[in-house]
Amino acid sequence: MSRQQEKAQATRERLLDSTFECLVERGYEGTTTVAVCDHSGLARGTMLHHYPTKDALVLASLEYILVRRVRHFEEVLMQAGKIDLETAMRTLWQTLKGPTFQAWLELAVASRTHPDLELEFHSVMKRFDERVQSFVDRHLSHLKPAGMDMSMLVGIGFSALNGLALDLLQMSETEADAKFEILLGLALQAAANMTRS
Numbered sequence: 001m002s003r004q005q006e007k008a009q010a011t012r013e014r015l016l017d018s019t020f021e022c023l024v025e026r027g028y029e030g031t032t033t034v035a036v037c038d039h040s041g042l043a044r045g046t047m048l049h050h051y052p053t054k055d056a057l058v059l060a061s062l063e064y065i066l067v068r069r070v071r072h073f074e075e076v077l078m079q080a081g082k083i084d085l086e087t088a089m090r091t092l093w094q095t096l097k098g099p100t101f102q103a104w105l106e107l108a109v110a111s112r113t114h115p116d117l118e119l120e121f122h123s124v125m126k127r128f129d130e131r132v133q134s135f136v137d138r139h140l141s142h143l144k145p146a147g148m149d150m151s152m153l154v155g156i157g158f159s160a161l162n163g164l165a166l167d168l169l170q171m172s173e174t175e176a177d178a179k180f181e182i183l184l185g186l187a188l189q190a191a192a193n194m195t196r197s
Contacts (some may be wrong), residue, residue: 012050014040019061023103028110031058059120062107066128069070069100083139085191086184089157093180096165097173105166132158157187179185 001009018040022031033054037044065173076091077083095101111121136154160183167176 008050008181011042011046013064015042015047015050015057016061016064019107020065020103022100023058023061023106026108030108033057042096055114055117055120057108059117059124062121063127064126064158065100065103066124069095070128070131072134074139083142086188088140089161089184089187093161093164094159096161097168097176101162101165108132129155153160 015036016035019031022035022039026035031054032049033044036057038048039048040047047057065193070154073091073095076094077087080087080091107117107121111118133151136150141150161180164176164180165178
């Protein structure tokens with residue numbers, strides 16, 4: 001990579017990080033191109049050179065952060081030294097309680113009433129699902145119960161944990177964690193039953 005390419009990449013990452021911070025702090029409506037430029041300290045012309053519209057910017061930011069989340073998830077699991085169902089679920093729950101989920105939620109809700117955003121949001125999420133599936137195939141395929149579709153199991157896990165993460169909007173983290181422990185117990189019991197059958 002040339003020095004100019006490295007500089008352009010650094011500029012894009014600065015814009016994407018600033019967009020993510022704005023999404024978390026101000027929500028989708030408050031994440032204006034002016035706010036992102038102010039936060040990043042970059043000129044509007046610089047931003048428009050890389051991302052011509054707000055939607056292009058926020059979606060690129062979401063994908064950038066989601067990819068980073070998959071990498072972080074993988075690193076944490078690798079450091080744990082063992083990859084079993086409990087470790088995977090606990091690690092995923094910790095990542096879902098952070099700002100990445102908040103930014104994702106802002107865009108998920110906004111995409112419901114913005115047709116162009118909806119189309120691109122679904123495209124970003126499809127690529128995210130493919131990355132997650134690739135990770136599962138590489139590291140978690142040994143957890144697959146006989147006769148079960150692993151991608152469906154992963155999807156159910158995300159749905160359940162996303163629901164618990166939504167609970168954080170209306171209850172304390174302690175209460176949401178207590179719900180997670182019940183869900184984890186049920187998942188471990190179901191996995192044990194499948195192994196015995």
